[in-house]
Amino acid sequence: MLAFLRRNQVLLTSFVCVLFSLYILSAAARGHLSRDPIGPLLLGLMRPLQIAALGTIGKLLELQGKYMAFKGIASENERLKGRIVELEAERNRLLEAEATNRRLRELLDFRSQLPPGAVTAAVIGNSASTWFRSFILDKGSADGLFKGMAVVSPVGVVGQIVSVTSRSAKVLLITDPHSGVDVMVQRSRARGIVSGSLDSGPIMKYAKRSEDIQEGDRLITSGLDGIFPKGLLVGTVAKVRKKSFGLFQYVEVALAVDPAQLEEVLLVSAEAPGPKK
Amino acid sequence: MKLSLLFLLVGFLVVLLQTTFLHLLPLGPIVPDLILVLCVYWGLNHPTVGAVLGSFLLGYSVDVFSSPVLGLNAFAMSLVFLAVYLSSRCIWIHSPLLSSAVVFFASWIKGAALILVGTLFFAVEGLWIGVLKYIFLEALAAAILAPVVFALLRRGQSLLEEVRMPL
Numbered sequence: 302m303l304a305f306l307r308r309n310q311v312l313l314t315s316f317v318c319v320l321f322s323l324y325i326l327s328a329a330a331r332g333h334l335s336r337d338p339i340g341p342l343l344l345g346l347m348r349p350l351q352i353a354a355l356g357t358i359g360k361l362l363e364l365q366g367k368y369m370a371f372k373g374i375a376s377e378n379e380r381l382k383g384r385i386v387e388l389e390a391e392r393n394r395l396l397e398a399e400a401t402n403r404r405l406r407e408l409l410d411f412r413s414q415l416p417p418g419a420v421t422a423a424v425i426g427n428s429a430s431t432w433f434r435s436f437i438l439d440k441g442s443a444d445g446l447f448k449g450m451a452v453v454s455p456v457g458v459v460g461q462i463v464s465v466t467s468r469s470a471k472v473l474l475i476t477d478p479h480s481g482v483d484v485m486v487q488r489s490r491a492r493g494i495v496s497g498s499l500d501s502g503p504i505m506k507y508a509k510r511s512e513d514i515q516e517g518d519r520l521i522t523s524g525l526d527g528i529f530p531k532g533l534l535v536g537t538v539a540k541v542r543k544k545s546f547g548l549f550q551y552v553e554v555a556l557a558v559d560p561a562q563l564e565e566v567l568l569v570s571a572e573a574p575g576p577k578k
Numbered sequence: 579m580k581l582s583l584l585f586l587l588v589g590f591l592v593v594l595l596q597t598t599f600l601h602l603l604p605l606g607p608i609v610p611d612l613i614l615v616l617c618v619y620w621g622l623n624h625p626t627v628g629a630v631l632g633s634f635l636l637g638y639s640v641d642v643f644s645s646p647v648l649g650l651n652a653f654a655m656s657l658v659f660l661a662v663y664l665s666s667r668c669i670w671i672h673s674p675l676l677s678s679a680v681v682f683f684a685s686w687i688k689g690a691a692l693i694l695v696g697t698l699f700f701a702v703e704g705l706w707i708g709v710l711k712y713i714f715l716e717a718l719a720a721a722i723l724a725p726v727v728f729a730l731l732r733r734g735q736s737l738l739e740e741v742r743m744p745l
Binding site: 310311312314315316318319321322323324325326327328329330334337339340343344346347350351354355358426427428429430431432433434435437463471473477479499500561 | 590593594596597598599601602607608609611613625626627629630631633634635637638639640641642643644645646647648649650651652653656657659660663664692695699700709711712715716
């Protein structure tokens with residue numbers, strides 16, 4: 302028996318891992334997974350590394366920028382080259398500072414329009430998989446964040462928090478196929494759910510055939526999902542197609558926000574966090 | 579022991595790369611799946627109990643960083659390891675081209691596992707639509723990177739094994 306176990310230990314451990322992951326999945330799907338002992342540890346371990354990596358990326362991009370600035374001015378003399386590089390670096394610094402300033406001012410202006418308790422956070426990590434659209438924020442429950450908070454930018458809706466540790470939070474983006482935001486057409490008040498899709502980009506689901514929806518219509522949050530405050534811009538209708546059958550029409554959405562471009566976001570809640578069950 | 583430490587560090591590095599630097603590559607939404615490549619390497623060249631647990635933990639870390647629910651990728655990576663391990667008992671795979679092919683097919687196994695689990699447990703609507711394109715592109719990116727990653731891992735492994743050998 303022992304010899305059999307020893308001979309097949311890899312195979313048996315693999316089967317146990319497959320079954321255990323199915324057990325985790327099943328518990329998570331039914332909402333019975335109350336504690337995740339490894340997740341916060343992993344996020345905590347990776348947080349400083351991710352911040353350092355982002356710093357390195359910034360430095361590399363700066364280096365690349367300098368390299369590009371150097372290219373093509375080989376014929377100029379050394380003094381002028383040095384001066385240009387200095388000025389270029391100075392200009393880059395100022396432009397970056399100005400851009401950051403502008404972004405933060407926009408965030409502050411936008412924050413004053415949101416319900417009280419809005420928190421600003423920076424994006425420190427992206428999704429590790431092609432299949433999911435998510436990112437990691439540098440703030441967590443210690444900063445007042447909790448699961449179910451809406452993530453927005455001055456331009457529009459970004460997503461929602463799906464898990465949170467004391468120092469970081471995971472955001473499920475609006476572009477993920479698992480996400481859903483209750484929206485309405487600003488002009489005709491027609492309602493639906495905006496969700497991501499792997500195929501054609503975000504779509505508006507469950508829009509009835511009889512509803513008046515036209516290309517270019519603005520989509521705003523309805524506030525009925527209890528997550529996003531009412532009236533936030535989600536995007537515009539990019540394409541409407543009515544098939545000859547079915548209850549619903551097919552609506553493609555051009556999102557107001559490109560999540561890949563975001564560096565800072567605001568977190569708001571339609572309601573305060575309830576007591577822990 | 580040194581080898582386990584090396585693989586632990588590589589695991590951390592791969593997760594870090596996948597959540598930061600690899601997003602800079604001009605591949606649109608496709609993130610080359612180095613985690614899958616590492617699991618395939620373990621299944622082919624280092625099939626131990628530690629490697630099984632490593633594959634499970636790497637999948638779990640993808641769940642922690644990306645997936646809305648825990649267990650999805652842990653299941654997929656464990657399955658990939660199992661499939662690669664079983665096939666490695668039947669086929670001798672040592673050339674870079676063949677390792678690329680294994681990674682390519684392993685990526686399809688992962689994709690199929692994710693769709694199956696997504697459909698069975700979460701009834702995600704429309705997950706099938708357009709998914710073949712994604713699986714293909716992801717599998718292609720992983721297969722292209724596989725020979726380089728395999729060569730680096732083999733080099734690291736052989737260095738440590740040389741050190742361990744008695745004089």
